[in-house]
Amino acid sequence: MNSGELNTSQVMRQVIYALGLGVGASFYFFGWGVLIQIVLGIVTALVSESVFLSFRGLPVKPTIADGSAILTAILLAISIPTMAPWWIIVVGVTFAIIFGKQIYGGLGNNPFNPAMLGYAFLLISYPLQMTTWGSDYVNIEQSINAIFNISSVDILTGATKLDEVKMQISLGTHIENLDIYSLSQSWINAGFLVGGLYLLIRKIIYWQIPTAFILGIFATAGLLFLIDDNIYLPPQLHLMLGASMLGAFFIATDPVSSSTTPKGRLIYGFLIGMLVVIIRVFGGYPDGVAFAVLLINIAVPLIDSYTKPKVFGK
Amino acid sequence: MYSDLYKGGVFISNPYPIDDVGIKKTTLPNKVILPLNERMTEKATPCVKVGDLVLTGQVIASNDDFNSVPIHATVSGQVTAIDDHLIPHKSGFKTQCITIQSDGKDEWVKDENSTKDYWKYPQSLLIEKIHYAGIVGMGGAGFPTHIKLGLSQNCSTIIVNGTECEPGIMCDDALMQNYPSQVIKGVEILLHICGAERAIIAIENDKPDAYNSLLINNNNDRISIAHVPTKYTSGSEKLLTKTILDKEIPSGDFAIDVGIVCLNVATVKAIFDIIIEGKPLVSRIVTVTGSGVSKPYNYEARLGSSFEDIVSLSSPNKLKHDVRMGGMMMGIDVPSTDVPISKTCNCIFINNRVAKDTARECIRCGSCNQACPVGLLPQQLYWYSKSEKTDKAVEYSLFDCIECACCSYVCPSNIPLVEYFSFAKALHRNTSEEKRKANIARERFEYREFRLERNKTERAQMMEAKKKAIKEKMAKEKSQKDKITKAMERVNTNKKNKINE
Ligand code: SF4
Ligand code: SF4
Numbered sequence: 001m002n003s004g005e006l007n008t009s010q011v012m013r014q015v016i017y018a019l020g021l022g023v024g025a026s027f028y029f030f031g032w033g034v035l036i037q038i039v040l041g042i043v044t045a046l047v048s049e050s051v052f053l054s055f056r057g058l059p060v061k062p063t064i065a066d067g068s069a070i071l072t073a074i075l076l077a078i079s080i081p082t083m084a085p086w087w088i089i090v091v092g093v094t095f096a097i098i099f100g101k102q103i104y105g106g107l108g109n110n111p112f113n114p115a116m117l118g119y120a121f122l123l124i125s126y127p128l129q130m131t132t133w134g135s136d137y138v139n140i141e142q143s144i145n146a147i148f149n150i151s152s153v154d155i156l157t158g159a160t161k162l163d164e165v166k167m168q169i170s171l172g173t174h175i176e177n178l179d180i181y182s183l184s185q186s187w188i189n190a191g192f193l194v195g196g197l198y199l200l201i202r203k204i205i206y207w208q209i210p211t212a213f214i215l216g217i218f219a220t221a222g223l224l225f226l227i228d229d230n231i232y233l234p235p236q237l238h239l240m241l242g243a244s245m246l247g248a249f250f251i252a253t254d255p256v257s258s259s260t261t262p263k264g265r266l267i268y269g270f271l272i273g274m275l276v277v278i279i280r281v282f283g284g285y286p287d288g289v290a291f292a293v294l295l296i297n298i299a300v301p302l303i304d305s306y307t308k309p310k311v312f313g314k
Numbered sequence: 315m316y317s318d319l320y321k322g323g324v325f326i327s328n329p330y331p332i333d334d335v336g337i338k339k340t341t342l343p344n345k346v347i348l349p350l351n352e353r354m355t356e357k358a359t360p361c362v363k364v365g366d367l368v369l370t371g372q373v374i375a376s377n378d379d380f381n382s383v384p385i386h387a388t389v390s391g392q393v394t395a396i397d398d399h400l401i402p403h404k405s406g407f408k409t410q411c412i413t414i415q416s417d418g419k420d421e422w423v424k425d426e427n428s429t430k431d432y433w434k435y436p437q438s439l440l441i442e443k444i445h446y447a448g449i450v451g452m453g454g455a456g457f458p459t460h461i462k463l464g465l466s467q468n469c470s471t472i473i474v475n476g477t478e479c480e481p482g483i484m485c486d487d488a489l490m491q492n493y494p495s496q497v498i499k500g501v502e503i504l505l506h507i508c509g510a511e512r513a514i515i516a517i518e519n520d521k522p523d524a525y526n527s528l529l530i531n532n533n534n535d536r537i538s539i540a541h542v543p544t545k546y547t548s549g550s551e552k553l554l555t556k557t558i559l560d561k562e563i564p565s566g567d568f569a570i571d572v573g574i575v576c577l578n579v580a581t582v583k584a585i586f587d588i589i590i591e592g593k594p595l596v597s598r599i600v601t602v603t604g605s606g607v608s609k610p611y612n613y614e615a616r617l618g619s620s621f622e623d624i625v626s627l628s629s630p631n632k633l634k635h636d637v638r639m640g641g642m643m644m645g646i647d648v649p650s651t652d653v654p655i656s657k658t659c660n661c662i663f664i665n666n667r668v669a670k671d672t673a674r675e676c677i678r679c680g681s682c683n684q685a686c687p688v689g690l691l692p693q694q695l696y697w698y699s700k701s702e703k704t705d706k707a708v709e710y711s712l713f714d715c716i717e718c719a720c721c722s723y724v725c726p727s728n729i730p731l732v733e734y735f736s737f738a739k740a741l742h743r744n745t746s747e748e749k750r751k752a753n754i755a756r757e758r759f760e761y762r763e764f765r766l767e768r769n770k771t772e773r774a775q776m777m778e779a780k781k782k783a784i785k786e787k788m789a790k791e792k793s794q795k796d797k798i799t800k801a802m803e804r805v806n807t808n809k810k811n812k813i814n815e
Contacts, residue, residue: 108675255679312688313565
């Protein structure tokens, strides 16, 4: 039977297209790094998935064709620093595909979001490489040099904007004086927001998770800001920094590892949003999306079983 | 116009629409094949032999089971065989059928006791006549109508289902357009039989012609005609009740349990035929459609004529076909067109054979639970059905699934969800049955063990007691022996002493 609606691989493709704007913004501000990482990621994903499948004697083609490995690779590639050395993305994607997905029996059976599992693994194993962000536009030649370690490049300065903010606050700078409306971050987030809205309109993702995710961030950050606006960032800033929009529309909405009931999606999204802020503010890591998603992934079976919709006549 | 009162369902328009929805009367078939147990219930016993001459409408097989209906000859002619034949059923089994060769005259049995003035007759008599006429739910379920009516005394509302059960089927639309006065009259008979206050005929809003023709013919203010949204699964008894009366029939119950009788329009027409015309159910209207025919249409065909008889009238193409009885959603695949038309055969889909898209893994996208009109979580049901954890699936209300296939229809991974569910239902019924049997067996076994154990201990105790007794006896004997020997010794020593002295 076919309803004429999108099939699984078409859905994946739409999601990939929707990432375009955000990726474009990242390209505009930081240069070629993001594209190189994406290419590296996709190649790694295809190779590692094919190798794993042929080891297990399973047909390779249909699995590759579902596009999920490519999506995982892209999500991870845009989450890591644009100038990270090439092996970071290779290791990360391989880990994500094999330990995040295939080991559970492939797409549909994985309890965790594969891309975020890869990210968490990288962050814990290679904290230095994973937190060193470039802060300027880098052209293609320099990008290749930096990523493939051909010659040492001195563009690798600075931490993430979130880190910067944190550091300045700890140094006693008053919020008002921070140059926090970091243009690049806002534009990248705006790009993902627009892409996400496109997915919503096409009914490829459900409204519940992104809405609740954003609400979770806003409520938690807002509460903290109300408590002390000297130390804590205003909530709207939390939304436009880090991986907030990417997380809300593209990462937390991964259908496989998220809650599947309408009410459950609301709870799921809200909890992640909340955790994102908590990890950002009180945790030692630059951004909280990956850990927040993974932690709430664990709670999904519980959320699902408590949010069964009402059955007709019951 | 009623609004959409339940969540889910899918909007599908007729994939093969035609301009004028009419009915073609087919010529008499040369022969008809009539199965003895269409519904896989108790098999009817033939009351004719090979070689007998029969009239149209004559009972040729029946049984005493109140739950089944008699089988009638659908043409006049001669019984030529009583043997096994393939019938359109999920199981793909052959079953015993009576074959009648038509004499081309179509001579009918006489209606001995006319009930034209039906209001003069008691309800029970009319219901009995409906039973005799072999009328069953013609919308697809095939539930015997006399049983439904028998339970319907003093119900409040009659709902006449004129919504086509599935996209593509046009037979009810055609029937309402061609026999509007008969349908209205049939409803009046029903009002009399059930003692209901009112009857509502529900028609989808994309069938204005059927709606209008009924409207023109209706002069009875207890009968109203309602437009309902054209949404798939609106035709299901429970969802139709919800749409029209905003009443939710509790899970596990039927419409009849809340005082509502729900009957298909074709069934109502059949009731008219027997009560007013005295004709038992011998024909029905069947839609022939699908990608494999160039002229989809409706045919009034005698029951027992072969699919092929009417499919050939719709100009099938020369390609290979998949044949399906019933709709694209809930129908069943049948191996060929060489099977007889049954009372529940509302539609024959002839589709060009195409390579089936393979199913992929479930990505838990949730499209299915959005589409489910009953509010289930098909993705969870799928998970538990696949792993055969049917207990879990039942916890997720597996048995509330009406097998409407909305979920399968929208699934982007192309998973035949509904097939898993009907399998899981069967499996669960089997395993619970087996469990029950196993429990009995285990109890028996345990009792036997207990008995054996008890016997063993009893025996052991007995042995013990015996042993003890023997020992005691032996001990006693020994002490006696000892006494004797001692006495002997004493005697001997005395003797010796005496000698020595
Ligand atoms: S529609 Fe198909 S893929 Fe989506 S959740 Fe349901 S079963 Fe899974
Ligand atoms: S087949 Fe069952 S689970 Fe699927 S949509 Fe229909 S009622 Fe829901």
